Amino acid sequence: xxxxxxxxxxxxxxxxxxxxxxxxxxxxxxxxxxxxxxxxxxxxxxxxxxxxxxxxxxxxxxxxxxxxxxxxxxxxxxxxxxxxxxxxxxxxxxxxxxxxxxxxxxxxxxxxxxxxxxxxxxxxxxxxxxxxxxxxxxxxxxxxxxxxxxxxxxxxxxxxxxxxxxxxxxxxxxxxxxxxxxxxxxxxxxxxxxxxxxxxxxxxxxxxxxxxxxxxxxxxxxxxxxxxxxxxxxxxxxxxxxxxxxxxxxxxxxx
Amino acid sequence: xxxxxxxxxxxxxxxxxxxxxxxxxxxxxxxxxxxxxxxxxxxxxxxxxxxxxxxxxxxxxxxxxxxxxxxxxxxxxxxxxxxxxxxxxxxxxxxxxxxxxxxxxxxxxxxxxxxxxxxxxxxxxxxxxxxxxxxxxxxxxxxxxxxxxxxxxxxxxxxxxxxxxxxxxxxxxxxxxxxxxxxxxxxxxxxxxxxxxxxxxxxxxxxxxxxxxxxxxxxxxxxxxxxxxxxxxxxxxxxxxxxxxxxxxxxxxxxxxxxxxxxxxxxxxxxxxxx
Numbered sequence: 001x002x003x004x005x006x007x008x009x010x011x012x013x014x015x016x017x018x019x020x021x022x023x024x025x026x027x028x029x030x031x032x033x034x035x036x037x038x039x040x041x042x043x044x045x046x047x048x049x050x051x052x053x054x055x056x057x058x059x060x061x062x063x064x065x066x067x068x069x070x071x072x073x074x075x076x077x078x079x080x081x082x083x084x085x086x087x088x089x090x091x092x093x094x095x096x097x098x099x100x101x102x103x104x105x106x107x108x109x110x111x112x113x114x115x116x117x118x119x120x121x122x123x124x125x126x127x128x129x130x131x132x133x134x135x136x137x138x139x140x141x142x143x144x145x146x147x148x149x150x151x152x153x154x155x156x157x158x159x160x161x162x163x164x165x166x167x168x169x170x171x172x173x174x175x176x177x178x179x180x181x182x183x184x185x186x187x188x189x190x191x192x193x194x195x196x197x198x199x200x201x202x203x204x205x206x207x208x209x210x211x212x213x214x215x216x217x218x219x220x221x222x223x224x225x226x227x228x229x230x231x232x233x234x235x236x237x238x239x240x241x242x243x244x245x246x247x248x249x250x251x252x253x254x255x
Numbered sequence: 256x257x258x259x260x261x262x263x264x265x266x267x268x269x270x271x272x273x274x275x276x277x278x279x280x281x282x283x284x285x286x287x288x289x290x291x292x293x294x295x296x297x298x299x300x301x302x303x304x305x306x307x308x309x310x311x312x313x314x315x316x317x318x319x320x321x322x323x324x325x326x327x328x329x330x331x332x333x334x335x336x337x338x339x340x341x342x343x344x345x346x347x348x349x350x351x352x353x354x355x356x357x358x359x360x361x362x363x364x365x366x367x368x369x370x371x372x373x374x375x376x377x378x379x380x381x382x383x384x385x386x387x388x389x390x391x392x393x394x395x396x397x398x399x400x401x402x403x404x405x406x407x408x409x410x411x412x413x414x415x416x417x418x419x420x421x422x423x424x425x426x427x428x429x430x431x432x433x434x435x436x437x438x439x440x441x442x443x444x445x446x447x448x449x450x451x452x453x454x455x456x457x458x459x460x461x462x463x464x465x466x467x468x469x470x471x472x473x474x475x476x477x478x479x480x481x482x483x484x485x486x487x488x489x490x491x492x493x494x495x496x497x498x499x500x501x502x503x504x505x506x507x508x509x510x511x512x513x514x515x516x517x518x519x520x521x522x523x524x525x526x527x528x529x530x
Contacts, residue, residue: 146358153372
């Protein structure tokens with residue numbers, strides 16, 4: 001509770017200083033003011049503009065996230081179990097991984113146009129690698145001794161996959177998912193900034209092109225809010241999917 | 256005073272109890288190399304049904320390699336390993352394996368960990384529940400079925416792993432230093448438990464350890480290994496009673512004599528290993 005109030009205090013002090021400094025210490029057109037930003041945000045709320053654009057961005061980010069996560073998990077599981085194949089493909093995967101995915105955006109525009117599909121695929125590409133690499137690592141970290149023990153119990157490859165590999169990789173998968181949230185937003189928003197007439201990225205670059213600083217900040221507030229919501233969603237999902245993690249925390253800590 | 260009691264027990268069960276039983280596992284001139292490293296050389300050994308065999312020797316002398324070959328995890332480089340008269344094929348499902356790490360599935364509760372082999376065997380839900388309850392009871396974990404492994408103490412985790420091992424009723428149990436990480440008191444307790452359960456269920460056991468006391472206390476027969484590559488230097492018959500009290504056995508003259516002899520046997524190779 002004290003923590004919460006202190007945090008509110010810090011935020012209030014920051015906003016207060018900003019309001020004060022704007023126009024006095026720093027020119028107003030550079031940093032706007034919190035009150036102007038709030039007014040712009042409120043106006044966008046009232047005319048529904050923010051929901052429209054945020055909705056577009058959310059669809060792109062979430063669809064791209066789901067697609068990338070699904071493909072990344074699947075391929076991570078397969079390659080994690082197929083050692084030889086993984087070794088064969090390793091240099092290619094690493095070459096693709098080292099490309100800054102945003103640099104693919106112009107190519108994606110040629111291939112898929114400037115519609116929503118291009119942003120979804122750009123986001124999916126970014127998310128794919130993070131989830132894939134984490135899933136792969138998770139699968140590879142499964143103890144061979146444990147797999148042998150299961151085999152002696154009569155488990156076939158499917159049993160091993162379902163009872164051991166999948167559940168033990170899930171912690172890693174969620175690490176990948178959690179890492180992916182801000183990157184999914186990057187994919188969607190950069191895509192919109194490069195080529196779109198809808199979405200928070202568009203709102204951001206549009207406001208910027210008109211030197212509407214308050215509008216830029218208002219769009220940023222919306223983006224932050226959406227990131228936080230997505231993060232919370234993934235954390236919630238993680239908690240539901242891994243009830244044993246809670247049991248771990250309950251245990252007393254000893255050195 | 257307790258020693259007297261044990262001695263009487265020894266006298267009563269003096270007749271060797273493994274004599275008549277048929278052979279179950281047989282190593283015939285077995286050698287195993289991993290690349291340039293020879294782990295085991297020319298090991299011949301016969302294990303009878305219902306026998307509790309301990310394999311003792313310095314670390315890295317290939318004891319675990321023999322267990323792995325019994326389980327069919329890999330084949331010998333030379334010689335043959337047969338189980339029930341048939342050469343061992345990959346994944347010998349007649350055996351159960353327990354290692355130093357308990358390998359519990361930390362995302363499953365105790366009961367659902369024990370249920371794993373039963374699920375693999377496709378038992379019905381009701382059958383699984385009954386069998387799990389029975390096993391929890393057997394290993395002394397009644398009431399802990401709903402706990403996660405991370406909530407259990409080291410000893411309880413071992414009990415859980417043991418219950419899971421017993422769940423699919425393997426004929427032969429392979430133990431690879433299962434209690435090495437436990438403190439002395441807990442280890443003694445688990446050793447007693449193992450003897451009791453194995454006797455009750457009439458299992459054949461191959462038990463690898465580097466603890467000489469453990470090797471004598473648990474065994475019907477103790478195989479002593481030396482050096483690297485591992486070779487059998489001696490096979491000791493342990494003429495202690497089948498039903499023994501591992502606590503008071505420490506005062507038993509025969510036990511003391513046997514462990515002393517093992518110490519003498521092992522000391523030179525231990526000294527040689529130190530450099």
